[in-house]
Amino acid sequence: MRRLAQTILLALLFSPLALAQGAGPSVEMAPAGITPVVRGKPGSVELDFRVKQGFHINSNHPNSPYLIPTILKLDPPTDIAVGAVDYPAGRNLSFAFAPDEKLNVYSGDFAVRVTVHPLHTVIPGKYNVRGQLRYQACDDRACYPPRNLPLYFEVQVKKAAARAHTRHSRQSPHIHN
Amino acid sequence: MSDSMHEQLKQSDGQVPPEDTQSAETAPPAYGPHARRNAAVIIVVVVAVAAMLIGGQYLVHRGERSGAVTAGGPKPGATAPDFALQSLNGNTVHLADFRGKAVLLNFWATWCEPCKLEMPWFVELEKQYGPQGLQVVGVAMDDSGKDTVAKFAKDMGVNYPVLLGKESVGDEYGGLEYLPTSFYIDRDGKVVARVFGLRSRSDIEDWVKEALSHGSNAAGN
Numbered sequence: 272m273r274r275l276a277q278t279i280l281l282a283l284l285f286s287p288l289a290l291a292q293g294a295g296p297s298v299e300m301a302p303a304g305i306t307p308v309v310r311g312k313p314g315s316v317e318l319d320f321r322v323k324q325g326f327h328i329n330s331n332h333p334n335s336p337y338l339i340p341t342i343l344k345l346d347p348p349t350d351i352a353v354g355a356v357d358y359p360a361g362r363n364l365s366f367a368f369a370p371d372e373k374l375n376v377y378s379g380d381f382a383v384r385v386t387v388h389p390l391h392t393v394i395p396g397k398y399n400v401r402g403q404l405r406y407q408a409c410d411d412r413a414c415y416p417p418r419n420l421p422l423y424f425e426v427q428v429k430k431a432a433a434r435a436h437t438r439h440s441r442q443s444p445h446i447h448n
Numbered sequence: 449m450s451d452s453m454h455e456q457l458k459q460s461d462g463q464v465p466p467e468d469t470q471s472a473e474t475a476p477p478a479y480g481p482h483a484r485r486n487a488a489v490i491i492v493v494v495v496a497v498a499a500m501l502i503g504g505q506y507l508v509h510r511g512e513r514s515g516a517v518t519a520g521g522p523k524p525g526a527t528a529p530d531f532a533l534q535s536l537n538g539n540t541v542h543l544a545d546f547r548g549k550a551v552l553l554n555f556w557a558t559w560c561e562p563c564k565l566e567m568p569w570f571v572e573l574e575k576q577y578g579p580q581g582l583q584v585v586g587v588a589m590d591d592s593g594k595d596t597v598a599k600f601a602k603d604m605g606v607n608y609p610v611l612l613g614k615e616s617v618g619d620e621y622g623g624l625e626y627l628p629t630s631f632y633i634d635r636d637g638k639v640v641a642r643v644f645g646l647r648s649r650s651d652i653e654d655w656v657k658e659a660l661s662h663g664s665n666a667a668g669n
Contacts, residue, residue, distance in 0.1 A: 295625065337558040337592075337600060368562040368646055407559055413626035413645035414560040416589070 296326040296408035296415050303424035309431050311391040313354060316424055318343070318383045320404065327376040328406040330361025334375045338407070339417050343383055345402035350393040351426065353400070354386035367411055389428045397427050521622025521631070521642050528553070528633045529620040533587065533611035536598045541585075541611055544637070549583040550659035551633040552652075555613065557589045558600045560627040562646040567604045569649045573656055574608050580660055581635065584608035589618060589627060632656065635663030 301319040308314030322328055329338045345353045359382060361375035387400065404420040522528055528551075530543045543551070554570060556563035567586075574584045588597040588610055601610045618624040621631065622642075632641040632655040640659045643651075 337596070338561075339559045366561070368565045372561070374561065409561060413562055413628065414557070415626045416557075416624070417559075 296328075296410070296418075297323045298328060298404060298406050298408070298418075298420050299323075300404070300420065300422045305397065305425045305427050306387075307427045307429060308387055308389055310389050310393055310395060310428050311431055313386050313388040314426065316385045316387055316400075316426065318385060318422070318424065319380065320377075320383065321380050322378050322408070324379075326408045326410050327364070327374075327378040328408045330375045330377050331358035332361065332375060334363070334373060338374070339405075341377060341404065341406045343385070343402060343404050345385065345400055347387065347400045348398050350390045351398055351400065351428070352388040352390065354388050356386075357384040359383070366409075387426055389426070393428055395428050395430050397425055399423050399425055521624075521629070522620075522639045524639050524641055526639050527637050528631060528639050529617075531614075531617045531620070533614065533617060536594065536601065536610050536612070541609060543585075543633075546583045546585070547637055548635055549581045550577075550635055550656070550663070551631075552582065552584045552656060552659070553587065553631040553633060554584065555587045555589055555618070555621065555624050555627055555629045557627050558592055558596060559590070563628040564604065565646060566628055566630075566652070567606060569652060571605055571607050573653060577656055577660060582656055582660060586610040587613040587617070589613040589624060630655075632659040634659050638663070 299321050301321070303316065303318055306314060306316045329340055331340050331342065333340055341358070343356050343358075345356075347353045359377070361377055363373040363375055364378075365371075365373055383404075389398075401421070401423040404422060405417060406420065407417040408415045528543060532540050532542050535541050543553070552570065552573070554563075554566065556567075570584045570586070574582065586601070586606065586608060588601075590597050590613070594612060597610065597612065621629070626644060628646060630643045630652075631639055632643070634640050640662055641655045643655065
């Protein structure tokens with residue numbers, strides 16, 4: 272039941288995007304929600320993308336140097352660093368236009384995981400991280416010029432939990448029992 | 449029961465069962481009013497999603513019928529827009545330079561895999577129909593630079609002129625929403641056919657013959 276509910280939820284998230292799609296290729300991102308992260312510690316954000324049916328885009332590591340890889344570029348606010356971006360492995364597929372070649376592509380749904388690291392100095396609160404996904408799509412008969420999908424996600428920066436020894440913070444550091 | 453289990457059950461069923469009931473994994477299926485309510489909610493959601501998707505498809509198809517999604521460029525019978533583009537040799541080449549010949553003007557890019565499939569066909573057609581007046585011209589719509597395009601063309605054994613494309617030229621030829629896009633131009637500079645996407649070699653050859661047979665200097669005229 273829970274899996275069914277998750278599937279329906281995902282369809283709901285993407286369905287308004289599907290309405291906006293035209294005849295060309297498109298990659299859309301599901302709303303990412305607000306990801307809680309602790310100040311001074313790295314946190315992980317998953318960004319869910321969907322390639323329109325009938326199209327594919329190159330993976331982050333396409334099999335040819337001429338092909339344009341899918342790349343996520345982020346422009347985080349000050350005091351929030353972006354660390355590693357983990358791309359999924361693509362699928363090696365052959366197409367009618369290149370039956371002897373295997374192209375490493377994304378199609379359907381795929382997720383990119385981003386590590387964000389709020390610095391110790393950042394003021395707790397909600398922050399927008401903006402960026403874009405650069406991709407180049409093809410179908411069985413044609414390829415489309417590279418496109419940039421603007422995107423953003425939110426992180427809620429919280430203070431780190433108080434340490435156990437702070438119970439005695441009233442005690443002067445100069446007094447030793 | 450742990451707090452986390454309580455939390456999970458709260459999320460899934462909306463209420464917390466008594467402490468002494470069976471765990472969620474071994475509990476018998478619920479057939480009460482909550483189950484009926486959940487089923488009704490799911491049915492409503494599925495119907496709503498289906499309606500939105502069907503509505504979206506209708507809007508897309510309506511756009512296609514109205515021509516909002518179709519590709520542009522000079523139509524058959526129109527004069528092909530002239531251009532001045534740099535070749536890989538560094539020369540400036542105009543389309544008008546080929547007046548009197550039938551031109552297969554092919555827009556391509558190094559990142560376009562379907563374009564690669566056509567290139568050996570163009571090489572063969574250039575050899576076969578060149579003596580009759582065919583001129584294949586490739587226009588690379590790349591941002592990757594002259595050296596990359598030159599290496600790619602050499603690797604593909606291209607025997608016809610390759611020009612470095614510009615966005616302004618692409619706009620004059622309909623925006624080039626996708627590649628490959630080819631225009632078959634007769635000896636008078638008029639478009640005979642415009643073709644979007646990969647087609648078969650025999651189709652391409654037919655359009656080449658048609659371009660060669662049109663225009664004031666066509667064989668037999």
